[in-house]
Amino acid sequence: MFTSLAAPMPENTFMAKHLEENKGAEGKKKKKTKKHKDQTWAKEGPQDPFEMLDSLPEEKQQEIQKALHLFSFGQGPPKSLLEAQKHTYRFWDTQPVPKIGMMDSAQLETTLPVCISTNVIHSLLDEKVTSYGPIKTEMPSVREESYSLPQEFIWDTLDLDNQKQLRELCDLLNENYTEEDDNTLRLHYSPQFLLWRALCPPGGQSQWHCGVRVNSSQKLVGFISAIPATMKVFDIELKMVEVNFLCVHKKLRSKRVAPVLIKEITRRVRQQGISQAVYSTSAVLPKPIATCRYWHRSLNPRKLIELNFFSLTHNMTLQRALKLNRLPETTKTTGLRPMTVQDVQVVQALLKEHLKAFHLSPVLTLEDVEHWLLPQDGVIDTYVVESMTGTVTDMVSFYTLPSTALNHPVHKDLKAACVLYCISKATPLLQLMEDTLIICKARGFDVFSAMDVMDNKAFLEPLKFRMGEVHKQYYLYNWRCPEISSDKVGVVLK
Known part of the structure; x- marks a missing residue:
């Protein structure tokens, strides 16, 4: 349905990108290499990347995280309208939100051939909104079951009265959610702040604390939340949710978890009869109202x-x-x-x-x-x-x-x-x-x-x-x- 948060962050903007899984060439024989007798950490079979990284010294972990952060520069969604006009929003183009295009209607009349399809015209138009109301008045029926995740992951609704789970969420956000571009500062969320800010306000729903875990280790690697809100938009009062804290572990960039998190929180919110949301990010998505x-x-x-x-x-x-x-x-x-x-x-x-x-x-x-x-x-x-x-x-x-x-x-x-x-x-x-x-x-x-x-x-x-x-x-x-x-x-x- 949407995402937020909060503040100016790469992980928040990650939601805009429809990520593709990296597929290796399966079935090819790999040349066997002789292991040194001291390489006792090199176990047979698939390795858990989280355990392998956590086993390294703290200084080495920081070097790797900084290298990953620098490597990711330029791969996120656009930060300006000019960049947005050249960007393809594979996920957001499927959602009921205004479109960002490269031309206005006057330019289209003098530029495009008459036979061009309406879908192409719609994608090129920078939608100028002058009216008020829902984009989709008739929403499809709400599915009962959760959306499918890659087989190694499972859904988990976090119980934030449980101090252990609350601490897990703090660790996930503090290590993966927000970071300055030069890798010098990272926002630090306390349990008290999270309980106040986005998790337990009046009318909050526990099923809107939507987490993803690794099935084998139960490690929390993804999260998104929603809280109820009544917003006055011009002269109309709307019951909606505010969505925030979309966070995916840094080592899962290629697993397409973020779009699934967005769809799942949409499903859970719509089960309560709510079809509108407010959210924010530093990235330019289709299409900002402010x-x-x-x-x-x-x-x-x-x-x-x-x-x-x-x-x-x-x-x-x-x-x-x-x-x-x-x-x-x-x-x-x-x-x-x-x-x-x-x-x-x-x-x-x-x-x-x-x-x-x-x-x-x-x-x-x-x-x-x-x-x-x-x-x-x-x-x-x-x-x-x-x-x-x-x-x-x-x-x-x-x-x-x-x-x-x-x-x-x-x-x-x-x-x-x-x-x-x-x-x-x-x-x-x-x-x-x-x-x-x-x-x-x-x-x-x-x-x-x-x-x-x-x-x-x-x-x-x-x-x-x-x-x-x-x-x-x-x-x-x-x-x-x-x-x-x-x-x-x-x-x-x-």
Whole structure:
């Protein structure tokens, strides 16, 4: 049906590519070679590649993973519309999503012969959407049985109340899900973050925690998840799911597991009568309804430079960078405090009013607000501003998402905060966000990130955020609507 996630990642973008299995020339006789008597690891018969890699020293494993990562450059789906227009989407062309083509209808009229087939015309058109509604109104009946996997793999619905299975999922994601292009940083998901973010929100379904295991060893090697969501798309409220965490083990690039994961989560969601979904990725798939960009504010410039997260520009020295990014020691806003459970109702009211201005936004119940915004240590923080009369007038929330520093001689991690919602009514927006930066710096965060959604553009440049290189594309599955500018997007797909 769809995929997400979350954040700017090769494994997330892997879903777009219809992978072909590498088939060796079976039946050919292989020349026998004499084994050295010390080669005791070379057992007869087929070898388990996971066991073989795990048996190597950690340093050698890292070298192999880095080589595989570099080898995979250029093989993923496109990162721009120009690249997308030249790309063949074998999987997504079979799905109910708008198409990306190379020409508009006016170009087609003067370019193509009259006898050209309608299928070719449809594939060449860059679909300009002006209407609203489902792409497929009549969906085929839902099959009862799961989709077939290669014979060495089996499906497994993860029980995330089971600490062992939750830990397995963390390990799979942390080792395979997301990585910077230079192989220096990798997002690190804690069990608490996963339970909060995408696995156990109000109305969540256990069958939407869809895993794939190796049959012989029971090793978890694939995963995709969905959570329920009600989204307002322009003026229409839709019950749908948000799909995230499509992850396939790095050593299974040729097994075509990702498309099967997508089809299987589609089947499981449709069993509950839901035919629409929202998802995001850094890749350009058919076809984004919105394109947003990440911005970053340095809180620990020295560390960010040493980790190559930021680089010094031509006329910038480290001392100038430290001075440029200096923040006040204390906050200015009177009444700024952490949100409590007593604030849930008023925060819901603030969000309901605030989100009316946007074309894509969530519809949040009291239970949703309690789950998503009540502070959890190391996961989510929300601050409210309480006036002298006891009225909550403003709020700001951000979530924590650290990264592991790979192969760095000094630093082991990078601590990042990402803004979720910021509602400024009685307090000036710049003051509220600067106070948030001060709080984050005092709590040991290295960088504060924001996307250019909602009203965020108003504080990005004034508060010295730097434009990032990563874009995030937003998608709707089986729903047609006009494109949405980033400042009219009212949801952060994490």
